[in-house]
Amino acid sequence: MSNRTITRRTLLATTMVAVAVPAFSQVRFSYRDAKAPIADRVRDLLGRMTLEEKVGQVRCLWFNKGQILDGRGAFSPENALKVIPQGIGQVGMPQDTVGTDRITTTLWRGAEETVDLVNAIQRFHVERTRLGIPALFHSEAAHGFVCDGATVFPSPPAMGSSWDPELVEQAFTVAAREARLSGTTVVLAPVVDLLREPRWGRSGESFGEDPYLVGEMAIAAVRGLQGRTRPLQRDRVFATLKHFVHGVPENGLNTAPANASERDLRENYLVPFAMAIKAADPAIIMPSYNEVEGVPSHGNRHLLQGMGREEMGFKGAYFSDYNGVANLVGDHHVAADDDEAAMLALKAGLDAELPDGQAYARLPGLIRAGKISETLLDAAVARILALKFEAGLFEQPYVNAGRQKRGINLPADIALARKVAQKGLVLLKNDGLLPLDPSAHVRLAVIGPNATEPIFGGYSGVNAKAVGVLAGLRAAGAAASIEYAEGVRITDPDTGNSLGAFSLLAGPAVIRVSAEANAARIREAVAVAQRSDLILLVLGDNTTVTREAVLAIREGDRSTLGLFGDQDALVEAMIATGKPIVAMMLNGRPLAITRLAEKANALIEGWYLGQEGGNAVADLLFGKINPGGKLTVSIAKSSGDLPIYYNRHPSARNRNYVEGGPAALFPFGHGLSYTSFDISEPRLSASEIKVGEKVVVEVDVTNTGKRAGDEVVQLYLRDEVSSVPRPVLELKRFERVTLAAGERRTVHFEIDADALAFWDIDMRWTVEPGAFTISAGASSTSLKSAKLRVV
Numbered sequence: 001m002s003n004r005t006i007t008r009r010t011l012l013a014t015t016m017v018a019v020a021v022p023a024f025s026q027v028r029f030s031y032r033d034a035k036a037p038i039a040d041r042v043r044d045l046l047g048r049m050t051l052e053e054k055v056g057q058v059r060c061l062w063f064n065k066g067q068i069l070d071g072r073g074a075f076s077p078e079n080a081l082k083v084i085p086q087g088i089g090q091v092g093m094p095q096d097t098v099g100t101d102r103i104t105t106t107l108w109r110g111a112e113e114t115v116d117l118v119n120a121i122q123r124f125h126v127e128r129t130r131l132g133i134p135a136l137f138h139s140e141a142a143h144g145f146v147c148d149g150a151t152v153f154p155s156p157p158a159m160g161s162s163w164d165p166e167l168v169e170q171a172f173t174v175a176a177r178e179a180r181l182s183g184t185t186v187v188l189a190p191v192v193d194l195l196r197e198p199r200w201g202r203s204g205e206s207f208g209e210d211p212y213l214v215g216e217m218a219i220a221a222v223r224g225l226q227g228r229t230r231p232l233q234r235d236r237v238f239a240t241l242k243h244f245v246h247g248v249p250e251n252g253l254n255t256a257p258a259n260a261s262e263r264d265l266r267e268n269y270l271v272p273f274a275m276a277i278k279a280a281d282p283a284i285i286m287p288s289y290n291e292v293e294g295v296p297s298h299g300n301r302h303l304l305q306g307m308g309r310e311e312m313g314f315k316g317a318y319f320s321d322y323n324g325v326a327n328l329v330g331d332h333h334v335a336a337d338d339d340e341a342a343m344l345a346l347k348a349g350l351d352a353e354l355p356d357g358q359a360y361a362r363l364p365g366l367i368r369a370g371k372i373s374e375t376l377l378d379a380a381v382a383r384i385l386a387l388k389f390e391a392g393l394f395e396q397p398y399v400n401a402g403r404q405k406r407g408i409n410l411p412a413d414i415a416l417a418r419k420v421a422q423k424g425l426v427l428l429k430n431d432g433l434l435p436l437d438p439s440a441h442v443r444l445a446v447i448g449p450n451a452t453e454p455i456f457g458g459y460s461g462v463n464a465k466a467v468g469v470l471a472g473l474r475a476a477g478a479a480a481s482i483e484y485a486e487g488v489r490i491t492d493p494d495t496g497n498s499l500g501a502f503s504l505l506a507g508p509a510v511i512r513v514s515a516e517a518n519a520a521r522i523r524e525a526v527a528v529a530q531r532s533d534l535i536l537l538v539l540g541d542n543t544t545v546t547r548e549a550v551l552a553i554r555e556g557d558r559s560t561l562g563l564f565g566d567q568d569a570l571v572e573a574m575i576a577t578g579k580p581i582v583a584m585m586l587n588g589r590p591l592a593i594t595r596l597a598e599k600a601n602a603l604i605e606g607w608y609l610g611q612e613g614g615n616a617v618a619d620l621l622f623g624k625i626n627p628g629g630k631l632t633v634s635i636a637k638s639s640g641d642l643p644i645y646y647n648r649h650p651s652a653r654n655r656n657y658v659e660g661g662p663a664a665l666f667p668f669g670h671g672l673s674y675t676s677f678d679i680s681e682p683r684l685s686a687s688e689i690k691v692g693e694k695v696v697v698e699v700d701v702t703n704t705g706k707r708a709g710d711e712v713v714q715l716y717l718r719d720e721v722s723s724v725p726r727p728v729l730e731l732k733r734f735e736r737v738t739l740a741a742g743e744r745r746t747v748h749f750e751i752d753a754d755a756l757a758f759w760d761i762d763m764r765w766t767v768e769p770g771a772f773t774i775s776a777g778a779s780s781t782s783l784k785s786a787k788l789r790v791v
Contacts, residue, residue, distance in 0.1 A: 032394065034395050038389045042382050045385055046381060046382055046385065050086070051377075053130070054381045055360060055361065055363045055364055057087075057088075058353060058381060059352070059353060059357025059360050059361060060089060060138075061084070061091050062091070062093060062354070062355030063356055065099045068084065073100045073109075074117070077120075080124050086129060089357075090135055090136035090137065090138055090352065092138055094117050094183060094184075095146075095182060108147060108461070108462065109148070110148065111147070111149060111405060112401055115183060115404050118183030118399050119183070119399055121137075122393075137184045138186035138188060138240075139179055139182075140189065141172070142458070143155050143459070143460065145179040146461040148462050149463060150178045150179075151178060151408075151416075151417055151611065152466065154420050154421050154610040155456070155460075155607050155608040155609075156205055156206055156207045157195065157204060157207065158420070158425075160206075160207035160214070160632040161607065161632055162736070163712045163734055165216050165220035166220070167423060168224065169220040169221070169223050171416060172189075172221045172224025173224040175224070176224060176235065176237045177235045177407060178408050179237050182404055185237055185387075185391050185393065186240065187238070187239060188319075189239065190217070190218055191205040191243070192207070192241055192273060193205065194208070194214060194272070195590075195633045196248050196645050197643070198561055198636065199252025199558050199559065199560075199589070200249055200252045201254055201556030201558070202556075203589035203590070204458055204546055204587075204608065208668075209632065209633045210632065210646075212275075212730070213734070214632075215276060216734075219276050219279045222276050222280035222281075226239050230281060230390065231391075231392075232390050232391050238387060239282045239283060241277075241284070242285070243286055243289070244308065245260075245273070246258060247265070247288075247292065249290055252557050254289070254549040255327070255550075258288070258290045258291065260293070263763070265292070267758070274312050277313060281315075283387060284318070285308060285317075285318055286318070287300070287318060287320065289324055291332065296328055296334060297324075298324040298325055298348065299332075299344040301347060301349060304349040304350065305348070309349070318351045319351065319354055320345065320352065323355070324353075326341065328341040329341050339365075339366060342359040342362050342363055342372075346372060346377065346380065347372065351383050414465065414611070418612035418619075421606075421616035422619055423628065424606070424607065425616060425620050426604065426627065426629040426630060426670075427671060428603040428631075429597060430601075430674075433580055433601040434621065435623030436480070436534075436622050438623070438624075441480070442534055443480070443481050443531065444482050444483070445485070445525075445531070445532035445534070446469070446470050446473060446485075446536045447528065448538035448570070449487060449490045449538070449542075450469070450538045450539060450542070450584075451484060451486075451538040452470045452484070454466035454611060454613055455540075455613075456543075457543060457607070458547050458548060463611045465611060466610075466614075467611065469538050469586075469617050470484055472614025472616070472618040476615075476618040483531065484528070486524075486525070488518040488521050488522060488569070490542055490567065491511055491513065491542065491545060491565065492512070510545060515566060518566040518570075519569075522566070526576075530579075533579070534580050535577070535581045537570075537571070537574055538584045538586065539586075539593075540563075540586040540587035541588055543588070546558075547588070560639050561589070561592035561636060568595070575599045581602075582604070582621065585604065585607075588607070590633050590636065591635070592638050592665065593665070597665060604617075605629075626673055626674045626707060626708065626710065627671070627673060628709060628711065628712065628736065628738075629671050630669050630671035630712045631779075632668070637663070640659075641662040641663070641664075644662065646729060647668075647728070648727060648728060650726075650728055667779055669777075669778070669781075670780075671712070673710070673711070675703055675704075675706065676703075678701070678704050679702075679711070680699055680776075681786055682715070682776040682784065682785070682786045683699070683786070684786055685697075687786075687787065688788070688790075692753050692767065695774075697715060697748070697749040697751060698747070699713055699715070708739065708740045710737065711736070711739065711778060713734065713737065714777060715751075715774070716732065716774075716775040716783060717751070717756070717774055718775070719758065719768070723760045723761040723768060724758075724761050726758060729775070733749040735749075769790050770789070771787060771788070772790060773787060774786050
């Protein structure tokens with residue numbers, strides 16, 4: 001028996017004893033009564049806490065968690081007694097090796113090691129601290145729980161492109177189960193920022209550009225993570241809506257000011273948060289790094305308390321973004337030091353400082369000096385304790401290693417990841433080349449920098465079962481013969497792209513590949529293409545050139561939107577061969593691919609497709625599935641056309657540049673199929689209604705083609721004349737339907753007062769009488785309309 005096995009069995013035995021007879025069981029405090037209301041338990045516990053114990057609850061350990069570990073990376077009670085004798089509110093991502101020397105060789109702990117660490121930290125809190133308050137553990141889960149071996153789903157833009165909230169809820173349900181089995185109780189997801197500035201490196205974390213659609217996806221994600229009812233069940237985790245409110249950062253640069261007016265905030269950026277708060281009750285919200293209306297979000301009392309709590313009714317906790325409080329000093333210069341930053345953030349309503357609580361560690365001295373009220377700290381601590389009681393951590397603080405091992409990346413989870421990828425694929429162009437006949441003996445040249453490695457995008461774990469495009473094609477069982485060439489490299493592999501979720505932390509900045517080396521790869525690709533009948537060109541970007549630029553030396557934002565590096569040269573070389581081209585885009589941001597869109601016979605947008613992406617691409621190419629995804633973001637022709645989002649105001653884009661008018665290369669809601677559909681004019685239950693009344697809209701959708709397929713029926717509204725300008729179109733409802741060949745179905749939508757209302761000239765939420773146009777169709781540019789009058 002190995003030393004590791006002996007150690008682990010001893011640890012499990014100790015855990016079982018701790019669960020059966022905890023050290024504090026001899027003393028019965030009210031907060032220990034599992035049957036008591038949570039509010040009563042919080043009140044009792046808070047009244048017993050010292051100032052230092054309270055401050056411990058609003059702090060966290062992540063980068064500094066190495067301070068409570070030993071030289072092997074295992075938990076050290078002796079070190080913990082020195083560093084956090086009163087305990088800590090939460091620990092960040094126990095599954096990673098950040099904060100230890102091991103990060104130079106591996107980012108991830110194994111599953112069993114992670115469970116051991118979580119249980120050891122909890123045992124310390126339960127048995128070695130005065131009041132036995134367990135810790136929260138938080139992790140990332142933007143498109144799957146971030147660890148080694150968990151299920152990796154497609155990135156949020158691909159999830160959004162499914163236009164299927166029910167499917168998105170299912171994916172986040174899996175992420176919740178896998179996270180909770182690993183000891184995580186809080187996930188820092190979903191991201192509900194609007195993708196309205198594609199130069200921003202965090203574009204790949206967003207569901208799309210439209211507030212209503214992103215709001216529906218946010219509701220689905222929160223329901224998947226937390227469940228549809230509270231209190232939290234054992235297979236769920238607390239969700240964190242973020243980032244409140246990012247808006248459109250200047251120049252597309254991360255953390256830059258978001259110069260949105262109050263009206264723009266209310267009409268667009270706050271909408272997904274308000275929808276999710278009302279419908280799904282998220283437990284946590286994370287402020288953004290940037291300024292909102294000129295005030296940094298982490299110190300913005302009007303935003304957090306006024307808009308978030310008083311107006312939207314948010315009752316949960318505010319957790320800072322990583323170093324968001326410190327940024328009040330270093331980035332925003334609204335605080336001179338950590339003392340001032342801590343006071344500013346706590347007064348604004350920020351409950352916990354992540355990742356290591358360096359500013360909030362100053363709170364005991366500040367409170368004793370009378371510089372800030374302990375009442376503010378009590379309110380923050382109460383919200384954090386409430387989460388711990390609701391999660392049942394006082395009764396069941398430990399993780400079962402056996403259940404964790406049996407519950408991660410199950411066959412059903414893998415099948416779901418494939419289904420989400422299939423539904424998220426968007427066919428942008430097709431001249432009839434697709435689908436390919438799987439029985440045809442064609443010579444297929446698979447070429448491009450993204451053809452082999454599965455690319456997950458930012459904030460993802462790793463999964464050895466992941467399937468890249470080339471592997472997916474070879475596994476499809478088609479008669480085609482396949483030959484591969486890399487074509488070009490986007491960046492040097494040493495850039496650190498393989499670290500996925502944390503490429504921003506390790507490896508050098510972006511390293512460009514020499515033109516000479518890529519020219520040689522292009523020559524090789526041309527030779528392969530010339531021997532083929534058909535080219536599959538797999539392009540896009542990677543998590544080095546599209547990522548969160550949290551550090552100045554780790555770029556991720558861009559000034560242009562074209563293909564990065566030498567990919568354009570590869571495109572021209574492939575066009576010059578004269579062979580038919582199917583272009584497959586795997587990317588984190590919408591790219592201006594005008595030349596490729598013009599010359600390719602077929603063009604597919606995949607974003608990042610998760611661990612089953614290669615299989616899903618093969619399913620689409622060989623006709624096993626019929627594509628039905630739709631764009632949730634407008635794709636620009638160039639960065640000079642920005643902003644290009646569809647729901648512009650009437651005065652926007654009514655003038656041309658010298659070079660021509662700004663128009664999307666592919667519009668919001670666009671997506672093709674292997675069959676054809678007809679969508680009728682909308683029929684209204686009444687052509688005239690009174691203010692406050694509802695109207696039912698019926699739309700017939702018919703599959704007029706020869707094979708089954710999916711169509712997304714999109715319902716838009718326009719307020720023709722209003723006291724302030726309104727968008728020319730606003731998405732208000734949508735439904736994805738599956739129809740057999742020749743089948744017709746009637747889709748019903750209800751338009752209520754909230755769908756017709758807006759913030760009027762006096763900033764009142766109201767419905768103004770007048771004329772409205774109700775439009776339905778397959779995209780924002782393919783619509784049929786009916787008139788509605790409100791009196």
